[in-house]
Amino acid sequence: MKKPKLATVAAQAGVSVATASQVLRGTGRISEQTRKRVLAAADDLNYVPDARAVAMRSGVNREIGLVIHEISNPLNAEVMSGVCDLLESEGFLVSVLDSRDSAERQRRHLEAFIRSSRSGLIWVPAADTPSDEVDLLANHRMPTVTFLRRLPNSPFDHVGIEDAAAISAAVNHLADLGHQRIAYLGGIATFGVRVDRLAGYHRTLSERSPFGPIVWDCEDNKRSGLDAMIALKNAHPDVTAVVCNGDMVAIGATQGLLRMGLRPGPDLSIVGFDDIQDAAVTTPPLTTMTIRPYQLGRRLARTLLDRIADPHMLRAVTMVPAELVCRDTTAPPAPPARRLAMAGR
Amino acid sequence: MKKPKLATVAAQAGVSVATASQVLRGTGRISEQTRKRVLAAADDLNYVPDARAVAMRSGVNREIGLVIHEISNPLNAEVMSGVCDLLESEGFLVSVLDSRDSAERQRRHLEAFIRSSRSGLIWVPAADTPSDEVDLLANHRMPTVTFLRRLPNSPFDHVGIEDAAAISAAVNHLADLGHQRIAYLGGIATFGVRVDRLAGYHRTLSERSPFGPIVWDCEDNKRSGLDAMIALKNAHPDVTAVVCNGDMVAIGATQGLLRMGLRPGPDLSIVGFDDIQDAAVTTPPLTTMTIRPYQLGRRLARTLLDRIADPHMLRAVTMVPAELVCRDTTAPPAPPARRLAMAGR
DNA sequence: CCAGTCCGATAAAACGATTTAGCACAGTGA
DNA sequence: TCACTGTGCTAAATCGTTTTATCGGACTGG
Structure with a gap:
């Protein structure tokens, strides 16, 4: 029995x-x-x-962990698909843990991975990650690749996005259409992602527009984007275009415009970031920066495999480009601000 | 070193x-x-x-697995939060594997869990799950709780939704508003979920409407919902209300209406299912059946813990109710089909 | 007939922890 | 002095595998 x-x-x-x-x-x-x-x-x-006995005797595991700040984020989901496909084809089992951007939960997850000697880790650090997590992993020689958010003084391989260049491209696109009052919406202040993107925004705006920057914070979800767009438009009625820190915010922002009776595109242009699947399905479809998330996931997995294969290899930081996808939320600015017949709610 | x-x-x-x-x-x-x-x-x-050595010597693991058909589905994400919170508070590590509705991938995941002697499994079976997976798990005495999709002849505990009653409530709501030509949109044909929901639809429709049922298949995502709504409306122009198999489909359907220049609600009523976070943020906000996904996740976790504590307990099938949340996509039918000023695309 | 070579199978030592039985020693009461 | 009882620690067995060294036998060649 x-x-x-x-x-x-x-x-x-x-x-x-x-x-x-x-x-x-x-x-x-x-x-x-x-x-x-x-x-x-x-x-x-x-x-x-018994996998435990096998692993114990032969020293290796073929199990890798994925610790991610938000499992339900559609961008992450597509990246994860890429990661899993490649790693599974190499015979690894990849198990996903969601930190939900809580440093405490993340700590528990990382410790569990160390205890069970996973053979590698792909990690999107939580927003308030303390710096000693890096030591924890490094001390235990855990092959680690960070993604999206780079930690200060990180000794790990990293795969990220060319944020500054991408936002530059977005601002240039808007400027080419004739916009001058261009705002930046969203993002969590702590992280490099936001810093780099803002740098791109400031630099390109100063090159292309006589007006100063307008930066408006909000959380990375549709609800916040919706509220923030309304607040931003009330505070700065002359803004004609908005660059968003992510598609979730951008989609929320288009919903906000609709509720104010404005047409995204003709009345106010919006550019997103990430090109999540929803971006093509909202009404109107979102102009955004696409990063080919599935392929990016594969690169992430490849980077980890290389690190596992040779722990002494030089640390690699890989930046992937983002490309502009023009859909219907960007258009030349319209001098008179027309109101739409169907008022929102 | x-x-x-x-x-x-x-x-x-x-x-x-x-x-x-x-x-x-x-x-x-x-x-x-x-x-x-x-x-x-x-x-x-x-x-x-070393967790492996500890587990081997003392026989227990405190690691549980979650095999799910689509990790990026927002409903699943919220359920998973509930599951993880409860299990983590009991000292378990829960790792998530995504089968992406592929029986082959799912098989690999299940085998991996068995090999590593996880102490329990929460499982949303893939759509084409062969019946011997059940034997695989049962033979190895893996404490298992299925969720959402119940397998035929399953010996496992199950937590599901009162599908028929929920759809009944949705149809009654529409009938109360005065609708008679009510269609059903979406769902994968193989599973009990769909069968039960359709049963509720057929039964209640026959009680409340002189017209026959209209059932329109589509996949469970926004893009499919969008396309299917357009096709459905063209095939049956006299339909005034649609009950959807899920919020993803329903949101897609509202987008489809907008692109046809119709107003969701006044021109055609739509009811969703699940109450995912997006449902409250789309424009217009979606009327839907809510199932309190976080609480449902906690119940799922509790069921598994009970099963682990006493493997000989009688199999339990728990059905949780769904409640109607009225937002703005349902309204009394409007006799003349007005066209909206702002045409879609 | 002996040394050498292969073949097929096995005993035993790991891997890194937990747990049980027992050992040495000090203190205590008679 | 002896028997007894705690106290503090340790040797050794155990979990389920893999791997290495070895062993007996059959065959081969000189």
Whole structure:
């Protein structure tokens, strides 16, 4: 009735455990006759080797962990698909833990991964990650690749997005259309992502527009984007275009405009960031910066595999470009601000 | 330079491994003096016990697995939050695997969980799950709770939604508003979820409307919902209300209406299912059936814990109710089909 | 007939922890 | 002094595998 172990199989086949192990692993010199007996016994008992014992004896795990700040974020979901596909094809099991941007939860997750000696870690650090998490991982020689958010003084490989260049492209696109009063909406202040993107915004705006920057904070979800857009438009009625820190915010912002009776595009231009699947389906479809999230996930996985293969390799920071996808939320500015017949709510 | 093990700690503290173990576990009779020495040594080396060895020796794992058909589905994300919160508070580590509705991937995941002797499994079966997966899990005595999709002849605990009653409520709501030509949109045909929901639809429609049912298939995402809504409206121009199999479809459907120049609500009523976070943020906000996904996740976790605590308990099938949330996509039918000023696309 | 070579199978030592039984020693009461 | 009782610690067995060294036998060549 109990779970069969290797000894059970060996006993049933009338051989020693060593022999049984060699048959199952395909190593050593075994006669065809005994090989068949062992295989039959294993199949009969439907024997499954205990992964813990195997890992303990042979030292390796083929399990990698993914610690992510928000599992339900559509961008992350697509990246994860890419990561999993590549790693699974190499025979790894990848298990996902969601820190929900809580440093405490994240700490528990990282410790659990260390305790169970996962063979590698792909990590989007939580927003308020303390600096000693890096030491924790580094001390335990955990092969680690960070994604999206780079930690200060990080010794780890990193895959990120060319944020400044991307936002530059967005601002240039708007300026080409004739916009001058261009605001920046969203993002969490702590992280490099936001810093780099804002740098791109400030630099390009100063090149292309006589007006100063307008930066408006909000959280990274549709509800916040919606509220923030309304507040921003009331505070700065002359703004004609908004660059958003992410598609969630941008989609929220278009909803905000609709509720104010304004048409996204003709009345106020909006550019998103990430090109999540929703971006193409909202009404109107969102102009945004796309980063090919699935492919990015594959690159992430590849980076980790390289690190596992050679722990002494030089640290690599890979930046992938983002490209502009023009849909319907950007248009030349319209001098008179027309009101739409169908008022919102 | 290598990872410190218990023997390293013991050596540094000048005691035996047995003593070191007892200090760290807090068992046995240990003098205050040696206790301090061991603790200091462990801290100094920053020792972390090897979870694999611990699990192997003591037989238990405190790791549970979550195999889900689509990790990026917003409903699942909220359910997962509830599951994780409860299980983590009980000291379990929960790792998530995404089958992406592929039976093959799912099989690999389940086998991996069995090999590593996870102490339990919460499972949303993939759409084309073969029946022998059930045997696989049952043979290995894996404590399992299925969610959302119930397998035929399943010996496992299950937590599901009162689908038929919920759809009944949705149809009644529409009928109360005066609708008679009510269609059903979306869902994957294989599963009980869809069967039960359709049963509720057929039954209640026949009670409340002189017209026959209209059932229109589509996949469970916004893009499909959008396309299907347009096709449905063209095929059946006299339909005035649509009940959707999920919020993703419903949101897609509202987008489809907007692109046709119709107003969701006044021109055609739509009811969703799930009440995902987006539902309240789309324009117009979606009328839908809410199931309190976070609380549902907690119940799921509780069910699994009970099962782990007592493997011989009678199988439990728990159905949770869904409640109507009225927002702005349902309204009394308007006799003349007015066109909106702002045409879509 | 002996040394050498292969072949097939196995005993035993790891892997890193927990746990049980027992040992040495000090203190206590008779 | 002896028997007894705690106290503080440790040796050794154990969990389920893999791997290494070894062993007996059959065969080969000189």
